[in-house]
Amino acid sequence: MATPHPQVFFGDRLVPAAAATVGVASSAVLYGLSVYTVFPVHRSAGTRTAFRLADHFRRLEESCKIIGIDRFAQEWDYARFEATVRELIGANEPQDEVFVRASVHVVESLPGTRVRGTAITVSMFVYDAVPIVPQDGMRLKASPWRRIPDNAIPSRAKVNGAYVNSVLAKQDAIDSGYDDCVFLDGNGHVCELSAANIFLVRGGTLITPDVSCDILDGINRRTVLTLAAEDGIPVLERTVDLTELYIADEVFVTGTSAGAAPVLEVxxxxxxxxxxxxxxxxxxxxxxxxxxxxxxxxxxTRLD
Known part of the structure; x- marks a missing residue:
């Protein structure tokens, strides 16, 4: 299990990790009303770089817009975001590969179930890049818990409170002796894992659920689709049935915390x-x- 590195950005400055807290009466705690993104920072030849940093900032913006957190766009732009990431990495000086989790928390105290105009706090912390799934081959189980649909809590917005859905599904898989789950939608079609996108290969064609299938429009998912197209691999984004995973030639998953990891059993x-x-x-x-x-x-994006 990873722990935050010593210095955390919280509000408008760096503070010790133990001091980066939100109130028990805030919307972030009462309703899970925070959105987030996670991106990797790698160190190569003495240089630290962040992967697709502008896209991760855009995901924060889009998640806020979907949920109605309007103060983030008023208070933050990409230049400030990048500068804060540089400050955070410089303060912690990670020597190995790490992840950075950036969140926007609604910290208004006892506001009721509303969001527009409420106060926010932005946090960022660094932690060791420990994969959340086995990297040498995993075993998956179709979950009895269905994926939250777009017209309930949109999966394309990374909303903290929505991850109760993922916790229920992954814990069921772990309790059953598997590594992770396969989420299905209300019609029994494949969505994704608890926190990763899924791909299969049949007859040399790369297939993945499209963005209307109650999935996160993952940045690493988009990366793999770009790389596959460059390599001349035929790609289909469409509805996928669970039984297609059973007869696939290959299955793998992608995500910041999952990497690009193979699946050996479903x-x-x-x-x-x-x-x-x-x-x-x-x-x-x-x-x-x-x-x-x-x-x-x-x-x-070079950070030092």
């Missing part, structure tokens, strides 16, 4: 020949390089 069915497949291995290698050294796409 609901007791072995995927392919039980080993990571060639397409998932090739895209995993490309993804690994893109995160760290390959800046042909302008995805890396």
């Amino acid at each position: 609901d007791g069915r072995i995927v392919g020949d039980g080993r990571p497949g060639p397409i998932s291995q090739a895209l995993r290698k490309r993804h690994h390089a893109a995160l760290r050294t390959d800046d042909a796409h302008g995805w890396l």
Whole structure:
């Protein structure tokens, strides 16, 4: 289990991690009314870089807009965000790969169930880049808990309170002896994992649920789709049935905290020949390089 590095950005300055707290009567605590993003910072040849930092800031903006947290756009722009990330990394000086979690918390005290015009606090902290799923092959279980639909709590907004849905589903999978879950929607179609997007390969074609399938429009998902297109791999974004995972040649998942990790079993069915497949291995290698050294796409922001 990872712990925050010593210095945390909270409000408008760096503070010790133990001092970065929100009130028990705030909307962030009472209703889970915070939104967040997580991005990796890597160290290569003495240089620290953040991956797709502008896209992560845009995700915070979009999550706030969807939920109605209007103060963030009034108080923050990308320049301030990037400068704060630089300050945070400089204060902690991580020597290995880390994740940074940036959140917008609604801290108004006892406001009732409303959001517009309420006070916010932004936090950012650094923690060790510990993957949330096995990197050498995982076992998945279709969850009895259904994915929250877009017309309830939109999955494209990373809302803290919505992750109760993910906790229920992943804990069921762990209790059943699996590594993670496969979320299905109300019609039984595949959505994603508890905190990662999912891909399958059939007949050389890369397939993934489209963005109307109650999924997070993941930044790493978009990265893999770009890399696959560059490699000439046919791509389909569409509705996916659970049984397609059973007969897929390959299955893998993506996410900041998941990486690009292979799936070897779904609901007791072995995927392919039980080993990571060639397409998932090739895209995993490309993804690994893109995160760290390959800046042909302008995805890396130097922080020092």
